Amino acid sequence: MSTSVRLTALTLGAAVAGALSLAAIAAPAHAAEGEKVKCYGVSKAGENDCANKAAGHSCATQSKVDYSGQDFKAMTKEACEAAGGSMTAFDGTNTKAKK
Structure with a gap:
């Protein structure tokens, strides 16, 4: 060679x-x-993705309260921020959620 x-x-x-x-x-x-995060306080009753931080239920679509700080939807960080959500669970409901 x-x-x-x-x-x-x-x-x-x-x-x-x-x-x-x-x-x-x-x-x-x-x-x-495009990574998904748990975005708390942005789902309406019955539209959450899965589980409840406070062990109120264990499956998707079982939330009973609109914009609960214990229920989440999986979405990008940017979408969560735009929707007024939080990436950590909190007590009560989200008054800042984009309705």
């Missing part, structure tokens, strides 16, 4: 390795942007 062929093979290998590294780095950042 000549020197120029070896150099070309090494260059190509480095380029592929670099491209794969960039793809691996970029993928987790993209996934984090």
Whole structure:
């Protein structure tokens, strides 16, 4: 194998390795942007995703109170903030929820 062929093979290998590294780095950042969080205080009665922080019930759609601080919907952090929700459970109902 000549020197120029070896150099070309090494260059190509480095380029592929670099491209794969960039793809691996970029993928987790993209996934984090759309990551779902538990957004409390934004669901109407019967529209929660699952469970109740205070063990009032254990399944989706079982909430009895609109905008309860104990019931959540899964959504992105940005959507939760826009809806006036909280990423931590709280007592009472959410008076800041976008109705």
